[in-house]
Amino acid sequence: MTLKQLEESTAYLKQKGFDAPEIGIVLGTGLGKLVDEIENPIVAHYNHIPFFPLATVEFHSGKLIYGTMAGKTVVVMQGRFHLYEGYDLLDVTYPIRVMHALGIKKLFISNAAGAIDLSFKKGDLMLIKDHINLQGGSPLAFKNVAEFGDRFVDMGEPYDRSMQEKIRAIAQRENISLQEGVYVSVVGPQLETKAEYRMLKIIGADAVGMSTVPEVIVANHLRLPILAVSVLTDECDPDNLQPINIEEIIRIAGEAEPKMIKLFKELIKEI
Numbered sequence: 320m321t322l323k324q325l326e327e328s329t330a331y332l333k334q335k336g337f338d339a340p341e342i343g344i345v346l347g348t349g350l351g352k353l354v355d356e357i358e359n360p361i362v363a364h365y366n367h368i369p370f371f372p373l374a375t376v377e378f379h380s381g382k383l384i385y386g387t388m389a390g391k392t393v394v395v396m397q398g399r400f401h402l403y404e405g406y407d408l409l410d411v412t413y414p415i416r417v418m419h420a421l422g423i424k425k426l427f428i429s430n431a432a433g434a435i436d437l438s439f440k441k442g443d444l445m446l447i448k449d450h451i452n453l454q455g456g457s458p459l460a461f462k463n464v465a466e467f468g469d470r471f472v473d474m475g476e477p478y479d480r481s482m483q484e485k486i487r488a489i490a491q492r493e494n495i496s497l498q499e500g501v502y503v504s505v506v507g508p509q510l511e512t513k514a515e516y517r518m519l520k521i522i523g524a525d526a527v528g529m530s531t532v533p534e535v536i537v538a539n540h541l542r543l544p545i546l547a548v549s550v551l552t553d554e555c556d557p558d559n560l561q562p563i564n565i566e567e568i569i570r571i572a573g574e575a576e577p578k579m580i581k582l583f584k585e586l587i588k589e590i
């Protein structure tokens with residue numbers, strides 16, 4: 320990755336009309352409907368953006384969408400890149416750098432995750448307060464990282480406190496139950512064994528998923544304030560583990576999606 324590549328990606332989008340978006344939003348698996356709320360959308364397919372990671376067959380539909388939501392300009396990633404698709408950590412986080420170069424001042428992230436804390440239920444939302452990186456690498460471990468910012472990035476407070484306070488208040492006001500906890504990222508794509516779910520609980524995780532953490536590390540590198548929410552799509556009970564059902568995970572994410580859209584929209588209004 321070079322600064323020149325980043326400039327070319329950004330120039331392409333600016334010329335399409337992606338003009339100084341205020342907020343970047345990453346939409347997780349099964350959580351694409353928020354894009355229906357974007358006014359005056361301009362769409363850029365990932366495949367057409369110079370230096371964007373080359374899409375896998377499965378991932379032909381990834382798009383970056385620019386427009387207005389709740390009175391603010393946004394740029395939304397419909398579909399993200401995952402390590403389990405064979406991308407590396409620089410690929411996975413490249414779009415975050417592009418959105419930052421376009422000018423975003425805040426980043427919202429959503430994902431689908433499994434509930435490790437068994438007091439949480441399928442379909443609940445969880446505000447991510449902290450995370451554990453179990454993906455075995457860092458998106459900042461590359462030779463010319465110094466061209467992009469510090470090498471040693473502080474991670475003592477990776478999620479923005481004031482946006483957390485705001486979203487808590489919004490959830491309460493809107494009567495949406497919002498759990499809170501620690502998200503652990505794994506590579507996947509296989510799900511966890513019972514022994515792994517037990518381990519994840521012991522090390523302090525409340526939810527597990529296959530994304531988000533690299534994006535959050537890079538957003539911290541860029542000093543972007545982050546707000547992240549998981550939609551809990553399955554309950555990871557090692558003593559009563561159900562066989563994985565991806566259709567069900569996507570269905571549960573879709574059912575919980577209106578709550579997430581509501582929270583994000585209200586938060587956009589208030590920041």
Ligand code: HPA
Pocket residue numbers: 431432433434505507510511527528529552553555568
């Ligand atoms: N494990 C990992 N990733 C996930 C899960 C899970 O149980 N559910 C949704 N994404």
